[in-house]
Amino acid sequence: MTTAATIPVSLGSRSYRILIGHGLLRALGDHCAELPLTRRAVIVTNPAVNRLYGRAVSASLRRAGCHTSVVEVPGGERAKSLSQTARLYRAFLRHRMDRRSAVVALGGGVIGDLAGYAAATYLRGLPLIHVPTTLLAQVDSSVGGKVAVNLPEGKNLIGAFHQPSLVVADIGTLRSLPSRELRAGLAEVVKYGMIADPELFTYIEANLDAILRAEEEPLAFLVARSCTIKAKVVEQDEREEGMRAILNFGHTVGHALEAASRYRRLLHGEAISIGMVVATRLSVMRGLCGGDDLHRLRSLLVRMGLPTSTDHSDKTLINTIGYDKKVKNNIIYFVLTKGIGHVTVTAISDVRQLTAALADAGGPA
Ligand SMILES: NC(=O)c1ccc[n+]([C@@H]2O[C@H](COP(=O)([O-])OP(=O)(O)OC[C@H]3O[C@@H](n4cnc5c(N)ncnc54)[C@H](O)[C@@H]3O)[C@@H](O)[C@H]2O)c1
Numbered sequence: 001m002t003t004a005a006t007i008p009v010s011l012g013s014r015s016y017r018i019l020i021g022h023g024l025l026r027a028l029g030d031h032c033a034e035l036p037l038t039r040r041a042v043i044v045t046n047p048a049v050n051r052l053y054g055r056a057v058s059a060s061l062r063r064a065g066c067h068t069s070v071v072e073v074p075g076g077e078r079a080k081s082l083s084q085t086a087r088l089y090r091a092f093l094r095h096r097m098d099r100r101s102a103v104v105a106l107g108g109g110v111i112g113d114l115a116g117y118a119a120a121t122y123l124r125g126l127p128l129i130h131v132p133t134t135l136l137a138q139v140d141s142s143v144g145g146k147v148a149v150n151l152p153e154g155k156n157l158i159g160a161f162h163q164p165s166l167v168v169a170d171i172g173t174l175r176s177l178p179s180r181e182l183r184a185g186l187a188e189v190v191k192y193g194m195i196a197d198p199e200l201f202t203y204i205e206a207n208l209d210a211i212l213r214a215e216e217e218p219l220a221f222l223v224a225r226s227c228t229i230k231a232k233v234v235e236q237d238e239r240e241e242g243m244r245a246i247l248n249f250g251h252t253v254g255h256a257l258e259a260a261s262r263y264r265r266l267l268h269g270e271a272i273s274i275g276m277v278v279a280t281r282l283s284v285m286r287g288l289c290g291g292d293d294l295h296r297l298r299s300l301l302v303r304m305g306l307p308t309s310t311d312h313s314d315k316t317l318i319n320t321i322g323y324d325k326k327v328k329n330n331i332i333y334f335v336l337t338k339g340i341g342h343v344t345v346t347a348i349s350d351v352r353q354l355t356a357a358l359a360d361a362g363g364p365a
């Protein structure tokens with residue numbers, strides 16, 4: 001068991017640590033014992049993740065004297081529902097959870113969002129411990145305190161800000177992750193390079209083969225660097241009132257693509273990959289960065305096996321963007337790049353440029 005990095009997230013009384021390393025699942029109980037919690041916990045997970053890691057996590061909590069039970073929810077985005085939330089509330093009740101009993105979210109972003117939302121609302125808030133097992137959850141969804149479930153009408157419509165008490169990212173769990181999920185998570189890591197960290201971007205370019213083989217050292221480096229960036233942004237803007245918007249680089253078009261494909265064809269990271277290419281193309285058109293930045297971004301994403309173009313029409317996408325949360329008074333606020341590692345939030349009122357950037361994204365890359 002090694003902790004490769006500990007990243008503090010400083011939010012006053014809501015501060016917490018992100019532990020990143022190998023074999024950390026077995027030490028979870030000890031880390032929980034350091035928190036002001038009662039000895040009672042519910043682990044929320046899904047059947048696939050439970051089979052792989054459920055036993056290690058419950059054994060570790062039990063060894064630390066914690067009375068633990070496991071609740072499984074079905075796999076897939078559909079689990080982020082109000083009906084699954086109600087099932088969790090009843091499990092918390094059966095397990096006699098009080099306001100210092102922990103909810104342990106063991107799984108990817110779906111589990112983190114669902115268990116997190118239930119934790120945020122049951123008894124007006126229970127302590128939450130994220131144990132993310134996908135790359136996306138380790139670099140993104142487990143950090144920052146956003147939790148949510150979906151309505152049939154749209155994603156993440158019911159949610160809260162609820163910071164975890166601890167995040168334990170065991171890099172070893174990424175070994176069992178399907179390659180497509182790993183690659184999709186990498187899109188978010190590339191995003192951190194694009195918005196804040198040119199060295200991270202160069203590191204990914206230089207070490208991509210080892211990263212795609214899921215080698216621990218480079219993955220631990222990527223997770224630590226990504227969490228450091230996200231933590232800094234969240235510390236400055238916990239409730240997304242301003243600069244946290246930069247985390248949405250590639251997401252305006254990405255969300256539209258996910259909605260247009262009804263969340264079926266594209267994984268989130270795959271949609272973000274295309275979205276980042278469109279945002280960078282728009283940045284080139286507006287003279288904010290050079291064509292070489294676009295070339296580097298696109299080459300890296302292609303090497304990762306991620307899509308960089310779409311066959312959805314620009315009209316469909318622009319209509320869908322119209323419903324996005326980032327549109328205010330008919331002006332689309334777009335996160336654009338001023339070169340790898342630097343972003344700017346720009347108001348786009350002339351939709352023609354966006355149409356052109358999207359049209360260029362059509363067809364093969
Ligand atoms: N709260 C936030 O800030 C935030 C940020 C980004 C995304 N999200 C949410 O995250 C969700 C997507 O998360 P995701 O990409 O992690 O998908 P996911 O949770 O659906 O997990 C992907 C798949 O991998 C499987 N899996 C998980 N860990 C595994 C492992 N170690 N080995 C083998 N299989 C494993 C899961 O069972 C699932 O089938 C979306 O609902 C999105 O809205 C939230």
Ligand SMILES: [Zn+2]
Binds near residue numbers: 140188251268272
């Ligand atoms: Zn994202």
